[in-house]
Amino acid sequence: MVATLLGLKFRLTLAELKRSTARLVLWIILGAYALFAVALALIGLAALALVVPGNEQIAGSMTVLSGSVLVLGWTLLPLAFFGSDQTLDPSRFSPFPLSGIRLAPGLLLASILGLPGAFTAILCLGSALPWTHTPLVALVGLIGGALGFFMTQVGCRTASTALSSKLSSRKGRDLTAVISLIVVLALTTLGYAASLLVTYVTDRVDRLDDLVSAISTVANIASWTPLGAPWALVGDAGQGEWLMFLAHLALTVVYLGLGVWMYAAILDKALVAPAHSESTGAVSKDDAIAKMAAQPWARGAMAPVAAIMARCLRYWRRDPRYLGTIPSLLIMPILFTIMDFSLNSIADGGIPSGWMSVFGIAMMAVMGGFGLSADIAMDATAWWTHFATGIKGWQDRLGRVLGISVWATPMIVVAGIVIMVIIGAPARIPAALGALASLYLCALGVASIFSPLIVYPIALPGESPLRMKTGMMGSQMLSQFGCMTASGVLALPVCIWAIFAHGWTGWLVLAVGVVWGLICCAAGIIAGGKVMDSRGVAILATLIKNDSRERG
Amino acid sequence: MDNIAAAPMVAIRGLTKAFGQVLAVNNLNLDIPRGSMYGFVGPNGAGKTTTLSMVTGMLRPDAGKVWVDGIDVWTDLAAVKAKVGVLPDRLRLFDRLSGQELLTYTGLLRGLDKSTVATRSADLLRTLGLEADAKKAVADYSAGMTKKIALACAVLHAPALLVLDEPFEAIDPVSARTISDILGAFVKDGGTVVLSSHVMDTVQRLCDHVAIIGQGQLLAAGTVEQVAGGLDLEERFIQLVGGAETHQELTWLRPS
Numbered sequence: 050m051v052a053t054l055l056g057l058k059f060r061l062t063l064a065e066l067k068r069s070t071a072r073l074v075l076w077i078i079l080g081a082y083a084l085f086a087v088a089l090a091l092i093g094l095a096a097l098a099l100v101v102p103g104n105e106q107i108a109g110s111m112t113v114l115s116g117s118v119l120v121l122g123w124t125l126l127p128l129a130f131f132g133s134d135q136t137l138d139p140s141r142f143s144p145f146p147l148s149g150i151r152l153a154p155g156l157l158l159a160s161i162l163g164l165p166g167a168f169t170a171i172l173c174l175g176s177a178l179p180w181t182h183t184p185l186v187a188l189v190g191l192i193g194g195a196l197g198f199f200m201t202q203v204g205c206r207t208a209s210t211a212l213s214s215k216l217s218s219r220k221g222r223d224l225t226a227v228i229s230l231i232v233v234l235a236l237t238t239l240g241y242a243a244s245l246l247v248t249y250v251t252d253r254v255d256r257l258d259d260l261v262s263a264i265s266t267v268a269n270i271a272s273w274t275p276l277g278a279p280w281a282l283v284g285d286a287g288q289g290e291w292l293m294f295l296a297h298l299a300l301t302v303v304y305l306g307l308g309v310w311m312y313a314a315i316l317d318k319a320l321v322a323p324a325h326s327e328s329t330g331a332v333s334k335d336d337a338i339a340k341m342a343a344q345p346w347a348r349g350a351m352a353p354v355a356a357i358m359a360r361c362l363r364y365w366r367r368d369p370r371y372l373g374t375i376p377s378l379l380i381m382p383i384l385f386t387i388m389d390f391s392l393n394s395i396a397d398g399g400i401p402s403g404w405m406s407v408f409g410i411a412m413m414a415v416m417g418g419f420g421l422s423a424d425i426a427m428d429a430t431a432w433w434t435h436f437a438t439g440i441k442g443w444q445d446r447l448g449r450v451l452g453i454s455v456w457a458t459p460m461i462v463v464a465g466i467v468i469m470v471i472i473g474a475p476a477r478i479p480a481a482l483g484a485l486a487s488l489y490l491c492a493l494g495v496a497s498i499f500s501p502l503i504v505y506p507i508a509l510p511g512e513s514p515l516r517m518k519t520g521m522m523g524s525q526m527l528s529q530f531g532c533m534t535a536s537g538v539l540a541l542p543v544c545i546w547a548i549f550a551h552g553w554t555g556w557l558v559l560a561v562g563v564v565w566g567l568i569c570c571a572a573g574i575i576a577g578g579k580v581m582d583s584r585g586v587a588i589l590a591t592l593i594k595n596d597s598r599e600r601g
Numbered sequence: 602m603d604n605i606a607a608a609p610m611v612a613i614r615g616l617t618k619a620f621g622q623v624l625a626v627n628n629l630n631l632d633i634p635r636g637s638m639y640g641f642v643g644p645n646g647a648g649k650t651t652t653l654s655m656v657t658g659m660l661r662p663d664a665g666k667v668w669v670d671g672i673d674v675w676t677d678l679a680a681v682k683a684k685v686g687v688l689p690d691r692l693r694l695f696d697r698l699s700g701q702e703l704l705t706y707t708g709l710l711r712g713l714d715k716s717t718v719a720t721r722s723a724d725l726l727r728t729l730g731l732e733a734d735a736k737k738a739v740a741d742y743s744a745g746m747t748k749k750i751a752l753a754c755a756v757l758h759a760p761a762l763l764v765l766d767e768p769f770e771a772i773d774p775v776s777a778r779t780i781s782d783i784l785g786a787f788v789k790d791g792g793t794v795v796l797s798s799h800v801m802d803t804v805q806r807l808c809d810h811v812a813i814i815g816q817g818q819l820l821a822a823g824t825v826e827q828v829a830g831g832l833d834l835e836e837r838f839i840q841l842v843g844g845a846e847t848h849q850e851l852t853w854l855r856p857s
Contacts, residue, residue: 334736338698338705342715356709360695360702367697431693433659434754438710439682510693511740585678586661596693 050147054155058162076164083168090172097179101287107261109284110268112176116197116280117271119169123201125232127209139210139319149316153309156316157202166202173198177283186286189294193282196301200279203308210315226369234376238384272297275304337363353440357448361424362455370427370508374420375456378413382464385409386471403472407481410461410468411544414485417457418492419532422500423525424449425588426507430596436585442578446497450574453493461485477547479555483562484540484547490566492536494573501581503528504588506595539569608671610635610762610793611656616665618651625651627817629665633795633810638788640808640825641797644842648817649797650690650766656795657687657764670761686755688748690766690797696740700731700750703739704757711758718757725753728783730776744771752780756787763787765796769803781807801835815842 066073101108142152160166176197177190212225271277278301285294338359341347347355365371389405425432435445465485469478505524543562550558581588611633618626626648633639643649654660656667658678667674669681698706701722708718726732729749734742739750748771755763763784769777784794784807798804804811805825811834812822820841821828829837 336699336702336705338702338709339715339719342705342709352715353710353712356706360698360706363697363702428695429693430691431695433687433689433692434695434707434710436659437657437682437685437687437689438707438712439679440710510696586659589659590661593692 050151051155051158054152054159055162058159062162080164083164087168087171087175091175091178094175094178095181098181101179102182105284105287106265108179109281109287110265112179112284113268113272113277113280114264116173116176117274117276119173120197120201120204120276123169124204124208126205127212138213139316140213143320147320149313149320150310152316152320153313157199157206157309157312160202160205169201170198173201176280180283180287183287186283189286190283193279196279196282196305199305200275200301200308203305203312204275207308207312207315210312210319213319223367223369227372230369230373231376234380238380273300275308278304350441350444353438353444354448354451357435357440357445358451358455361449361452364427365452365456368427368510370510370512375460378417378420378457378460379464381413381416382406382409382468385412386468389472403474406468406472410464410481410485411488413464414461414489415492415533415536417453417461418489418494418536419496419529420457421449421453421493421496422503422528422532423505423507425500425592426504426595427510428592429509430589430592431510432592433589436589442501442581443574444578445581446500446574446577450493450497450570457489461489476552477550477555480547480550480558483555483558483560484544485562486559487540487543487562487566487569488536490563490570491539491573492532494570494577495532495535495539497570497573497577498580499528499532499577501577501584501588503531504591504595509596540566608635609633610637610670611795612668613652613656614666616652616655616667617663618648618655618660619663625817626655626662629814629817629819631812631819631822633793635793636788636791637793637810638784638808639793639795640804640811641795641814642799642801642804642811642838643797643814645799647814649814651817652814653764653766653795653797654689657685657689658682659687659689683758684761686758686760686763688751688755688763688765688768690770694739694747694751694754696742696747697738699736700739700742700746701726701735703750704753707754708757713758721757722753725757729753729779745773745776748772749776749780756783761792763792763794763796765794767798768796769798769800777803801833801838805829805834813838813841 066076097108139152139156161170173194174191176194177187180186180190268277268281272281278297281297282294282301285291285297338356341355341359341362342352344355365375385408386406389402389409428435462482462485465482466478469475469481474481503524505528507525540562543558543565547555547558547562609632611631613629613631613633616626616629617624629648629652641649641653651660655662656669656674658674658681661675670684672680672684674681695703695706704722704725705718708722709715713721726735729752731746731749731753734746739747742750748768752765752768755765768780772780784796788794796808808825810823811825811828813820813828821837825834828834832840
């Protein structure tokens, strides 16, 4: 069974590589990058061999800590990238009369034949390198590394299989998608905050001993958990603590045994669980589309616009791909403001206080407008309805602009006011809002043109918003760069005026910013609508291609 | 096209489309008479979907022309769109809307006024047996229900021509009868239906005309009687397409 599964994974990986040249090139680039990183890490580990003699304890602690982070990372990985690697998805084995325990070892080992698994395995075995001065310890290091690698895979597969049962219903999938996005954002913010904290601490702690003892304590605790146990073996051997070595070894075996048993149990469930579970319950009590169309302004040519606006609002609320945009917009002013304050507290001078925070909200305004550029791509082939019903491009564009503005306008206004108050410049709120309005509205206008012009591959409906697509980076970056530059240039006069405006002229900036923004936005809607009218068939062809590429 | 009444509803001339090296549709010529129920049959990958997509203006041909109701599809696409109701195969729907909302959405985009949309969608939901699930998200519909709601979207604006790609796939027998009745009444009132199907029985029972295509080429076309030529339609189809290899028996396939 193990050989069969390994062979299957090998052929699947090979087939994946052969599928398209672009994918192959991407793999080679990623592979080269990973190879470079792993090679650097291995050289570093080998160099450590010079300093390990005499420092066995701290070296052991560092092994435990980095190993634990590795296992933790692999276990959290599926949460962030769920559904991204569906080769050897357990539910695909459900037609066959197989038990979890028969599948488990093969599935665990099979990941070694993927890019991330292979490099992790090399890295794990490389953890023996610093101990090469004593061959016996190095041998223990190899064994510990192998056990540690196995632990990363047990963690990863157990987590992803447990998660996949949640993913069988649409509600569960949506929820997981949003949670995973928040986890990723939180980790990024936390990572940044942690690095600030470390800078802060190292600036003030002059006694290295404190740091060493802190590391040892944490490592000691970690070594008794599933995360760290296999990584403690080499340190124990290096220090000649054979009793501890035996204890950690026994614990590792128990943890691995339990892990595999748990994985097999979850697999058993996944093998019999229905592939699709029906969810009941209404998505909406009223007809949200009809309700919007009942608005007094939604008459004649504006009725389709109202329908599209209401549909966009439903998607902004219910589709994780849309919903995910909102926290990633909010994070911008937060990050830049933290950065602003930390930079100023660490080193006075340099960038004047407040500018970074203002840049953060400006980015939020531009990115908010830019969010519209993915709209047609997000519709995927469902967009054929817009095409086949023969609505005009401007109706499509305007409906989407109105939909996003319902929530983005208050968000940008509130963020602008809050940030200006935080940096102690409440008097300049009107001018700032004028600049933000021109940035946001210009970005909307520009995105309205780019969206039908560059339809880049993006996560399909129902997929994780974090899913990366081949060919997504290039065209998305092109679109993003074009959008940002064009809207920046358009809004620049208002922004510059806002910087120098004082007193009551701030209100003038606000008025001019809004009017100028509205003009640019309207021009964008009309021009983008013309682009959509003339490129309809080509857009549909691209959307069908993007959709079928993934379905095979 | 002097005499509009006698002119075919759909006229296809020299239609050709290649995807890379594969010639999906090869120099296809076909007239679809006004008021006919026209069946489009062919094995998998024969070019049915590709042809239908080019008729509705959703795919641009490499060569050839299509006229719908005398209008050149590729010179006045907007006029054609207004006359045609489409049920595409394998394209998504805005499935986070409820069934009812999707109908309202399609109706409003078609430019129908609100009260017409409301009456017609209520009628369609009731007739197709979707009333109980009208407020559920289309994403949670079964394959058959999804097909039915897509069909409802296609007929909502009462078009002159319905182009339906695999309308009976995944449909239960009761709903299939309902849909047949709806289409039958539509044709009786002078409407034209073009539908593709794998199931010869359906086509033989439902359609008055049939075209058989294989490897992108027209193999036979005309009234069902003409094409069948005294045979059962399925027999004739297998004869034309190149028969199945049924004679090599699986001697081991017996209950063990």
